[in-house]
Amino acid sequence: MIRRLAILGVGLIGGSLARALRAAGAVEEVVGFGRGLANLERAVALGVIDRVESSAARAVSGADMVVLALPVGSMATTLRQIAPQLGMQTVVTDVGSVKSSIVSAAHTALGEHFPRFVPGHPIAGTEKSGVEASFAELFRGRRVVLTPVAETEPDALERVRSMWRATGAETVVMDIGHHDEILAATSHLPHLLAYCLVDTLARMDDSRVIFDFAAGGFRDFTRIAASDPVMWRDICLANRTAILDALGQYRSDLDALMAAIGRDDGVWLQELFARAKRERDALNGERK
Amino acid sequence: MIRRLAILGVGLIGGSLARALRAAGAVEEVVGFGRGLANLERAVALGVIDRVESSAARAVSGADMVVLALPVGSMATTLRQIAPQLGMQTVVTDVGSVKSSIVSAAHTALGEHFPRFVPGHPIAGTEKSGVEASFAELFRGRRVVLTPVAETEPDALERVRSMWRATGAETVVMDIGHHDEILAATSHLPHLLAYCLVDTLARMDDSRVIFDFAAGGFRDFTRIAASDPVMWRDICLANRTAILDALGQYRSDLDALMAAIGRDDGVWLQELFARAKRERDALNGERK
Numbered sequence: 001m002i003r004r005l006a007i008l009g010v011g012l013i014g015g016s017l018a019r020a021l022r023a024a025g026a027v028e029e030v031v032g033f034g035r036g037l038a039n040l041e042r043a044v045a046l047g048v049i050d051r052v053e054s055s056a057a058r059a060v061s062g063a064d065m066v067v068l069a070l071p072v073g074s075m076a077t078t079l080r081q082i083a084p085q086l087g088m089q090t091v092v093t094d095v096g097s098v099k100s101s102i103v104s105a106a107h108t109a110l111g112e113h114f115p116r117f118v119p120g121h122p123i124a125g126t127e128k129s130g131v132e133a134s135f136a137e138l139f140r141g142r143r144v145v146l147t148p149v150a151e152t153e154p155d156a157l158e159r160v161r162s163m164w165r166a167t168g169a170e171t172v173v174m175d176i177g178h179h180d181e182i183l184a185a186t187s188h189l190p191h192l193l194a195y196c197l198v199d200t201l202a203r204m205d206d207s208r209v210i211f212d213f214a215a216g217g218f219r220d221f222t223r224i225a226a227s228d229p230v231m232w233r234d235i236c237l238a239n240r241t242a243i244l245d246a247l248g249q250y251r252s253d254l255d256a257l258m259a260a261i262g263r264d265d266g267v268w269l270q271e272l273f274a275r276a277k278r279e280r281d282a283l284n285g286e287r288k
Numbered sequence: 289m290i291r292r293l294a295i296l297g298v299g300l301i302g303g304s305l306a307r308a309l310r311a312a313g314a315v316e317e318v319v320g321f322g323r324g325l326a327n328l329e330r331a332v333a334l335g336v337i338d339r340v341e342s343s344a345a346r347a348v349s350g351a352d353m354v355v356l357a358l359p360v361g362s363m364a365t366t367l368r369q370i371a372p373q374l375g376m377q378t379v380v381t382d383v384g385s386v387k388s389s390i391v392s393a394a395h396t397a398l399g400e401h402f403p404r405f406v407p408g409h410p411i412a413g414t415e416k417s418g419v420e421a422s423f424a425e426l427f428r429g430r431r432v433v434l435t436p437v438a439e440t441e442p443d444a445l446e447r448v449r450s451m452w453r454a455t456g457a458e459t460v461v462m463d464i465g466h467h468d469e470i471l472a473a474t475s476h477l478p479h480l481l482a483y484c485l486v487d488t489l490a491r492m493d494d495s496r497v498i499f500d501f502a503a504g505g506f507r508d509f510t511r512i513a514a515s516d517p518v519m520w521r522d523i524c525l526a527n528r529t530a531i532l533d534a535l536g537q538y539r540s541d542l543d544a545l546m547a548a549i550g551r552d553d554g555v556w557l558q559e560l561f562a563r564a565k566r567e568r569d570a571l572n573g574e575r576k
Contacts (some may be wrong), residue, residue, distance in 0.1 A: 043305050047310060104522075123508035143501065175503045178494075185489050186502045190509045192482055192545060198564040200534075200541045206466075211571060212473045213431065215411045217512040221478040224505040227569040229561035236549050236557050246488075247546050251539070253488045257480060258535050261524050266361075269524050276486040280513040 002027040002163065008056050008061035008078055009034050010043040012125060013095045014069030015134025018048050023136040030202035033059035034070075036130075043131040060092075061085045065163065068094040073234030075102050079109035081251045091156045093118045093163075097183055097231075099147045099176045101238035118160040119147045121179065122169060125184075127226040139170035147176045184242035188235055189250060190241070194225040195232070290303075290315040290451065294351035296344050296366055297322050298331040300413060301383045303422025306336050308455035309514075311424040321347035322358075324418075331419040347382075349373045353451065356382040361522030363390050367397035374401045379444045381406045385519075386469055387435045387464045389526035406448040407435045409467065410457060415514040428456035435464045435498030437454070472530035476523055477538060480531070482513040 004180040007014040010032040025250065033056050034040055040052045053059035060082045068075055075096060079129045086092065092113065096102045099119045106117045124142040126133060144164040148157050161171045174182075201210050207240035236243060260268040293309065296300040298320040298411045309315040320337035321344050322328055328340045341347035348354045356363055363384060374380065380401065384390045387407045393406045412430040414421065432452040435447050449459045462470075489498050524531060548556040 001400050062289055118422045123501055125505070127505070142503070145501075149550055178497075181526070182494065182498055182501050185492060185498045186506050190485060190488075190506055193485060193542075194335070194509060195320065195561050195564040196541050196545055197478060197481060197538065199560055200538045202536070202563065202567045203541075204473060206470065206473075209466075210470055211472050211567070213411055213433075214571065215413070215430070216476050217415070218478055219571065220511050221482060222568050222571075223508050225564045226572075227561075228564070229558050230563055232561050233554050233558040237554055240549055240552070243548060244549055247542070247549075249492070250485065250488045251422045251542060252545070253484050254481075254535070254539060254542075257484055257533060260540070261528055261532055261535075264528070266295075266521050266525055270517050270521040272487055273515075273520050275481050276483040276513045276551045277515070277517055279486050279499070280510050283502065283507065283510075284514075 002065045003138075004029045004031060004063045004064045004065075004221045006031045006033070006059045007049060008059060008066065008068050008082075009070035009074075010040060010049055010131050011069060012129055012131075012133045012138075013044060013122065014067060015048045015131040015166065015173060016136065016138035017069065017095075018065060019134055019136035020139055021163065022047075024166040026163065028279070031059050031063065046131065047274075048131055048134060057085045060090065062087070064090055065159065066090060066092045067132070068092070068096070069233045071097050071099070071234045072096045072102065072238045074228070076105035076109060079106055083110050083113060084259050086110070089116075091116050093120045093160045094119060095122055096238075097121060097187060097235050098238040099179050101213050103147070103149060115151045115153045116156040118152060118156050119149075119176070120160060120164070121145045121147075124169070129228045137168070139164065142169050144169045144171045145179050146171055146180050147174055149176070162265035179247075180238050180239050181242045184239055184246045188239060188243050189246045191224050191227060191232055192236070192247065194222050194251070198225045205241050211272075220242055223255050290353045292317045292319060292351045292353075294319045294321070294347045294354045295322075295337060296354065296356050296370075297357060297358035297362075298328060298345060298419050299357060299419055300419075300426075301410065301422045302355060303331060303336045303419040303425035304424065305355060305357065305383075305410075305455065307422055307424035308427055309451065314451065314454035319347050327419055331535070334419065336419055336422060344369045345373045348378065350375070352378055353381045353447065354378060355531075356380070356384070358383045358384050359389065359516070359519045359522045360526045361518070364393035367394055371398050371401060374398070377404075377500055379404050379406065379446045379447050381408045383408060383410055384477060384526075385409060386522050386526040388468050391435070391437060391464055391479040403439045403441045404444040407436075407437075407464070408446050408448060408452070409433045409471070410452070413455070415511050417516045418518075427452065430457050432457045432459045433462050433467050434459055434544065435462055435467050437464070468527050469530045469533075472527055472534045476527060476531050477534045479512050479515060479520055480524070480535065481538070482510050486510050488515045529570060
């Protein structure tokens with residue numbers, strides 16, 4: 001049971017976590033802080049949080065669990081602001097999609113509290129943002145990756161684990177670098193490709209007609225391009241190396257595809273499409 | 289009212305068209321032909337078609353409306369096979385995603401029947417294939433692009449138009465070249481990007497873990513990579529110029545994105561993502 005939970009950034013993820021823990025009876029009090037006052041007031045009105053504090057530092061004071069659910073680029077500053085107010089038993093965790101940059105920021109900012117910082121990342125989300133989009137079931141059946149380091153206290157890890165289990169999620173421990181590479185491939189790369197496609201089409205001469213004739217496949221394909229721009233800017237900057245590596249591989253493969261079309265190589269094309277279809281079909285048999 | 293409809297290729301599109309016309313009471317008899325006998329027998333069992341013919345030529349004999357719903361690469365051969373059996377009032381149309389190559393094949397193959405060939409393309413579909421995946425509502429509220437040429441008889445165009453209207457679709461007349469460019473951008477490009485992404489990830493060292501951690505966004509993004517490989521091979525070959533042009537523009541934009549990440553240009557990245565999000569959000573206000 002969490003006595004006082006401080007959520008810094010009460011958006012889709014932070015809001016859904018608060019809702020899920022309340023629904024599970026796993027938290028007594030939820031204090032929120034974030035940049036947008038209207039969003040925070042809405043969070044109180046919706047019953048997602050009990051009250052709003054006027055700063056991140058005040059929000060964490062007296063909390064036994066602190067969750068940073070902010071864009072990756074805001075984590076370092078916030079960690080510095082809250083460090084002086086953390087209790088000696090307070091556990092701090094985050095939900096960022098890149099772990100290496102956050103762990104190094106936490107190491108610098110938290111000092112003696114660093115062993116109670118548990119880097120985390122729920123593999124869940126939608127393209128929507130803000131507390132209005134949050135819902136208690138977001139994490140049910142999903143994975144939450146935790147990337148503890150050598151210094152991380154086992155008890156802190158266990159408390160974060162049990163918080164996520166209360167939301168219906170499964171927790172997995174992974175190495176930081178491995179997490180960042182996997183996420184570059186499965187999440188960061190597709191988001192960038194989708195943003196890029198929508199923008200490429202928007203800048204074509206015929207863009208109005210093009211979007212007018214976009215069918216269901218296009219809509220599914222580009223849904224993630226409606227995600228929060230600041231969040232994705234921060235992810236690009238924080239996971240630069242792994243993202244550039246994945247983009248580089250993709251670009252080489254795209255070059256090979258263009259070459260095959262250029263030389264009318266139907267055999268090569270059909271093999272590629274059949275191989276990809278087999279992999280994609282296989283995904284449908286697994287967790288949704 | 290269509291007296292006898294011949295569907296060549298009783299898959300997702302051909303089967304859905306037959307179902308929709310039956311549901312609307314707009315057809316008396318449906319004759320089918322296609323490559324897979326099991327699929328055709330299933331089509332009869334499901335009541336999608338009334339009977340199977342043993343060749344394309346026999347299927348069109350006595351039909352007043354012939355619909356080619358085959359992969360684009362099979363159209364030329366089939367048009368040559370059916371030409372001798374077409375009646376002087378028979379209207380022929382197709383559902384191919386590329387129009388220029390089909391119109392030129394029809395011009396060569398159909399001879400005196402060419403004025404009653406109406407090139408068509410319903411902007412509808414799913415990633416599934418085969419008659420099992422067909423359903424009567426597939427075209428409801430969707431657009432069907434018709435690309436008649438100078439020789440096309442107005443009465444033939446009108447008959448194809450009224451067939452599609454009976455399915456609940458809206459018809460739009462468009463220039464052939466324009467259609468092929470628009471489709472290269474809105475449909476062919478996203479399909480190729482999705483196939484390529486799944487294959488790039490499948491060939492990474494960690495591919496099992498990567499697919500294991502793929503979340504909802506990835507699934508939406510790659511759903512179209514489960515589409516029929518032969519159909520997409522044919523589309524690539526038939527619409528080569530427009531597809532290479534669209535892929536080339538996309539690749540340049542991807543290069544610019546990689547350069548911005550490489551130089552840590554957060555302002556550029558946020559502008560790109562915000563621009564794309566605005567365009568994508570705008571799509572949600574329009575037809576689904």
